[in-house]
Amino acid sequence: MLDRLNQFLVEITRGGLASRFASDPDTVIADARFPDEMQKAIREGDVGFLYRFGAHPMALLYFARATGMSNEQYYKNISKE
Amino acid sequence: MIAAATVHAPYLTGWPDRAQKPDLAATMDGFARLSEAYRAAEIDTLVVVTSEHIVNLSPKMAPPFMIGCGDRHPVFPERHFNLPVEDIKGDAAFAKALTRGFYDAGFEPAHSTELVLDHGTIVPLHLMKLAEAVSVIPIVVNSIFAPLPSLGRCAEFGRTLGKLIDELGGIRRIGLLATGGLSHSVGTPGVFDVDRDLDRWILESLLAGDVDAVCEIADAELDAAGNGTHEIRNWIVVAAASQPRKPVTITNIPFAEGWNMGVHQLLWEDL
Numbered sequence: 001m002l003d004r005l006n007q008f009l010v011e012i013t014r015g016g017l018a019s020r021f022a023s024d025p026d027t028v029i030a031d032a033r034f035p036d037e038m039q040k041a042i043r044e045g046d047v048g049f050l051y052r053f054g055a056h057p058m059a060l061l062y063f064a065r066a067t068g069m070s071n072e073q074y075y076k077n078i079s080k081e
Numbered sequence: 082m083i084a085a086a087t088v089h090a091p092y093l094t095g096w097p098d099r100a101q102k103p104d105l106a107a108t109m110d111g112f113a114r115l116s117e118a119y120r121a122a123e124i125d126t127l128v129v130v131t132s133e134h135i136v137n138l139s140p141k142m143a144p145p146f147m148i149g150c151g152d153r154h155p156v157f158p159e160r161h162f163n164l165p166v167e168d169i170k171g172d173a174a175f176a177k178a179l180t181r182g183f184y185d186a187g188f189e190p191a192h193s194t195e196l197v198l199d200h201g202t203i204v205p206l207h208l209m210k211l212a213e214a215v216s217v218i219p220i221v222v223n224s225i226f227a228p229l230p231s232l233g234r235c236a237e238f239g240r241t242l243g244k245l246i247d248e249l250g251g252i253r254r255i256g257l258l259a260t261g262g263l264s265h266s267v268g269t270p271g272v273f274d275v276d277r278d279l280d281r282w283i284l285e286s287l288l289a290g291d292v293d294a295v296c297e298i299a300d301a302e303l304d305a306a307g308n309g310t311h312e313i314r315n316w317i318v319v320a321a322a323s324q325p326r327k328p329v330t331i332t333n334i335p336f337a338e339g340w341n342m343g344v345h346q347l348l349w350e351d352l
Contacts, residue, residue: 006140
């Protein structure tokens, strides 16, 4: 599932799903059919959860930026236990 | 053939004011000196061995090497880093000839007529003010989605690149450029760290012309120094292509406060 998560993060930030994700993120996330916990983390921009799950750091950083998170906040969030 | 290697961090253009003034001045002076060297060599073509940041590669498709064979190369917009977004002129005929040459030599790089350039290429082109002056042939080395090409394989690729440029360049005046950082991290908690000892050892090895020594670094050691450190593949390609010449140091800032990274630049002068 990790590869699929990483590809999904790419698609929603700079790939074919980017514009749809920007306008209707809930539907795009639901359509991806990740487990509930993962869907919740993506929906809430919980980069700490996604980082600990093993998401690709660069894809995750770009996901954070796409959600409006600053670099400083991103690094703070992934460092939380 | 003139060649250089330089950092490409987007902070250079995005956050220049975060650096200490002497570091900013030394960095910009380094880019100016590299630009001057390329101009003095009167190059009309620049082969850029570079990394990209998920604008072409992705988990579902990540070739080890990819050559941009377009007449023009689209640019991924990164206005937040104060970078231009205009297409960059390519040289499709020479890029395709290089690609065919690689296949004949036992390498099978991917090739793309729509390879997208990002800050990995645009930062140095912009700071050297070279984009208008030359045709660019980008060669992307996968440094982000493992498994990655081994450092030794990158050196072999570079030696082949050097031979192909000599054989196929014709009347073109060609320069080589590697872009990328030494030790650094992207998107991980160690983002503000560099491994100064590793950086110093890599630079000393390259300055001594000992590319093979650098190729003996294990991927695990690069990982420990930071995931971005895998970009030294680009430096290895250009160093190997430039052998037996040895480079000179243009810029060596082990750690630039504010940017929180090293700033390193080497030049292999034209003979």
